[in-house]
Structures are given as structure tokens and as C-alpha cells.
Amino acid sequence: MRVAIVGAGLVGRLLGWRLCEQGADITLLDAQARDHKGTGLVAAAMIAPGTEAVSSEPLVERLGRCSMSVWPLWLEQLGEATGQGIYFNNSGTMVVAHAQDEGVWQRFMQHAEAKLGEDAYQHLDRVELEAQAPELSRSFDKAAYFPDEAVLDNEHLYAALAQYFDQNAVAWLENMAIESPPEDGVLNGFDQAFDWVFDCRGNGARSPQNTLRSVRGEVIRVYAPEVNIKHVVRLMHPRYPLYIAPRPDHQFVIGATQIESEHDTPVTVRSGLELLSALYSLHKGFAEAQIISLDVGCRPAYDDNLPRLGKHNRLIQINGLYRHGFLFAPTLVEEAMALMGGQTMQFPEVLHS
Numbered sequence: 001m002r003v004a005i006v007g008a009g010l011v012g013r014l015l016g017w018r019l020c021e022q023g024a025d026i027t028l029l030d031a032q033a034r035d036h037k038g039t040g041l042v043a044a045a046m047i048a049p050g051t052e053a054v055s056s057e058p059l060v061e062r063l064g065r066c067s068m069s070v071w072p073l074w075l076e077q078l079g080e081a082t083g084q085g086i087y088f089n090n091s092g093t094m095v096v097a098h099a100q101d102e103g104v105w106q107r108f109m110q111h112a113e114a115k116l117g118e119d120a121y122q123h124l125d126r127v128e129l130e131a132q133a134p135e136l137s138r139s140f141d142k143a144a145y146f147p148d149e150a151v152l153d154n155e156h157l158y159a160a161l162a163q164y165f166d167q168n169a170v171a172w173l174e175n176m177a178i179e180s181p182p183e184d185g186v187l188n189g190f191d192q193a194f195d196w197v198f199d200c201r202g203n204g205a206r207s208p209q210n211t212l213r214s215v216r217g218e219v220i221r222v223y224a225p226e227v228n229i230k231h232v233v234r235l236m237h238p239r240y241p242l243y244i245a246p247r248p249d250h251q252f253v254i255g256a257t258q259i260e261s262e263h264d265t266p267v268t269v270r271s272g273l274e275l276l277s278a279l280y281s282l283h284k285g286f287a288e289a290q291i292i293s294l295d296v297g298c299r300p301a302y303d304d305n306l307p308r309l310g311k312h313n314r315l316i317q318i319n320g321l322y323r324h325g326f327l328f329a330p331t332l333v334e335e336a337m338a339l340m341g342g343q344t345m346q347f348p349e350v351l352h353s
């Protein structure tokens with residue numbers, strides 16, 4: 001089976017790998033060069049079905065829990081196929097707030113209880129917090145712990161997928177922008193029609209014909225040798241909510257702003273100051289951290305912030321992953337493959353005509 005995947009970002013790469021494993025002949029086409037730092041590489045790459053669901057539709061949690069069970073198996077398989085280790089940290093998420101922000105904290109906890117039920121997380125007092133996350137207990141006297149959440153290293157993931165494609169001689173056409181992926185499988189410049197074309201262009205699919213929009217996000221990556229936080233941390237704050245996503249070797253991704261904008265111009269002073277001052281309030285060890293990079297990405301989102309699959313003849317579209325690309329991608333890739341094979345979908349509500 002010949003398959004063209006337009007957009008070699010997070011979804012396109014994962015889909016290409018899964019289909020290649022099933023014996024499909026894959027051609028990846030991307031508007032950017034292969035080493036471009038696109039949205040999926042900028043992301044914090046948290047897989048947070050509970051903490052994200054607190055402020056989202058119930059579907060977010062259901063899709064996320066499904067992906068959460070898939071990621072460890074996929075990363076093991078990809079690691080075995082390529083010999084590359086992919087950092088996957090499933091220590092869970094600690095949600096904290098400063099004493100003066102008790103109101104924000106109470107609101108988050110009320111929503112968490114109403115949306116998820118009390119079994120989804122644990123209340124930790126200072127003693128329990130000190131036992132589980134000693135460095136956090138220096139600044140906070142309580143936390144809500146969501147154990148079933150994870151974070152991965154997207155740089156490792158992208159490198160392993162690139163190596164897999166090289167090992168399997170997958171065609172990867174760089175700097176090739178396709179403005180209207182075809183429904184009939186016929187792509188300009190190719191002698192033979194493709195059996196299937198997947199449109200995984202993310203923000204590149206925005207057009208007057210759809211309601212896709214971009215939501216700008218800024219993140220800062222730091223190296224902080226004095227900080228030994230192993231959990232993902234979410235700081236509830238009235239103005240600058242913040243998360244810290246750990247990476248190996250004392251590196252952390254700090255994020256993220258959320259701005260209704262399609263501009264991927266560099267990080268602003270205001271955003272940098274907000275993120276860094278909230279960071280410093282969380283752990284004094286961040287004062288001496290070295291800033292490795294300040295990055296911007298635009299999240300592709302529909303008006304309801306939920307993802308969509310579309311199918312038109314030989315064309316399947318996957319888009320609208322918004323701030324949940326890593327949370328949703330494995331599930332949506334499996335759903336797209338079910339759609340392609342004429343099998344029953346587990347989440348038919350993501351299918352839009």
C-alpha cells in the first residue's frame with residue numbers, strides 16, 4: 001500500500017512509523033527542512049490526562065488515558081527498533097500554589113473533584129510532600145498529586161523516528177509545501193496515485209474553509225544543576241500559571257504562555273519575565289539556572305479546542321490537537337488507522353465530515 005503523509009510533525013511522524021511497521025510504503029512530505037524546530041519539538045511533551053481534563057471537555061481525559069496506556073509500549077518498540085533510549089518519566093504531576101493564592105488553589109481543587117472524582121489524585125500535606133518531593137516542600141506546604149501522568153523527551157522521540165525512517169528507507173521530501181492534499185491520491189510530481197493521503201499539516205491547514213486557528217505558546221528551557229525535581233510541577237497562579245516539565249540531566253522545560261495569535265515571532269520580554277519570575281518563586285535553585293533556549297510554537301486548534309479526523313475518499317485529515325498533541329497522538333493515530341482499514345473506531349465522536 002502506498003501512503004503519502006503531508007506534514008511530518010508530531011502526528012505525521014508517528015503515523016508514518018506505525019504504518020511502515022505494518023508494511024506500507026510511506027512518503028513523508030513537509031514544508032520545512034527535516035531539522036526545523038516545529039510545534040511538536042517546542043512542546044513540553046507532558047501526557048497529562050487528569051490535570052488537563054480539569055479545565056477541558058470529558059473527551060480530553062478519555063483520549064488522554066487511552067494514549068497514556070499506549071506510549072510506554074510504543075516507546076519500548078521504537079527504542080528496540082532504533083537502539084535509541086527515549087526518556088519517559090511517569091512519576092506523575094504535583095500541583096502546587098503559594099499560600100497567598102489559596103483562592104486559585106481552591107478553585108482548581110473544586111473543579112478537579114467535580115470533573116475527575118477524588119480517586120484521580122492524592123492530597124499531600126507538608127510531611128507527605130516532603131517525603132515525595134523534598135525540594136518542593138521548601139516552598140509549599142501542600143500539593144495535589146496526580147500519579148497517572150507522564151512526560152517524555154520530544155527531542156529523543158523525533159531523533160528516534162528520524163533514524164527509524166532512515167533505517168527503513170522511507171522517502172522524506174523536505175521543503176515541499178502541499179497546499180491542498182488531494183482526495184483522489186494524485187499528487188503532482190508523482191507518476192502513480194497513492195492509495196491513501198494523510199493531511200497532518202497542523203497550522204498549515206488553516207484556510208477560510210475551516211475554523212482552524214493558532215494559539216501561540218512560549219517556553220523556556222533551562223539547565224539547573226541545583227534543582228532535583230523529578231515530577232512534572234504545575235503552579236496555580238492568578239496571573240502566571242506555570243508548568244515545569246523535567247528532562248534528563250537537570251534540564252527543565254518551563255511553560256507556557258497561551259496567546260490567541262498565529263505569529264511565531266521570538267519570545268517577548270513580558271512573557272520571558274512572567275515565566276522566569278514565577279519559576280524563581282517555585283524553587284530558589286532556578287536563580288542560577290542557565291537559559292538554554294526560548295522557543296515559540298503555534299498550537300493548531302478548532303473553536304471547541306477538540307481534535308478532529310476527517311475522511312474524504314482517499315484523504316484522511318488529522319488536526320486540532322491544540323495543547324494536547326502528546327496527550328492525543330497515539331490514540332488519534334490508531335483511530336485514523338482504524339478508519340483507513342474500515343474498522344470500528346473507539347472514539348467515533350472525533351470523526352467530522
Ligand SMILES: Cc1cc2nc3c(=O)[nH]c(=O)nc-3n(C[C@H](O)[C@H](O)[C@H](O)COP(=O)(O)OP(=O)(O)OC[C@H]3O[C@@H](n4cnc5c(N)ncnc54)[C@H](O)[C@@H]3O)c2cc1C
Pocket residue numbers: 006007008009010011012029030031032038039040041042043044045046047176177178179200201202203204205216217218219255256296297298299300318319320321322323324325326327328
Ligand atoms: C509551547 C507549547 C507547549 C506544548 N506542550 C504540550 C504538552 O506538554 N503536551 C501535549 O500533549 N501537547 C503540547 N503541545 C501541543 C503539541 O505540540 C501540538 O498539539 C502538536 O505538535 C500538533 O501536532 P501536529 O502533527 O498536528 O502539528 P505539528 O507538530 O505542528 O506538525 C505539522 C507539520 O506540518 C508541516 N506543514 C505545515 N504546512 C504544510 C504544507 N502546506 N505542506 C507540507 N507540510 C506542511 C509543518 O512543517 C509541520 O512539520 C504544546 C505546544 C506548544 C506550542
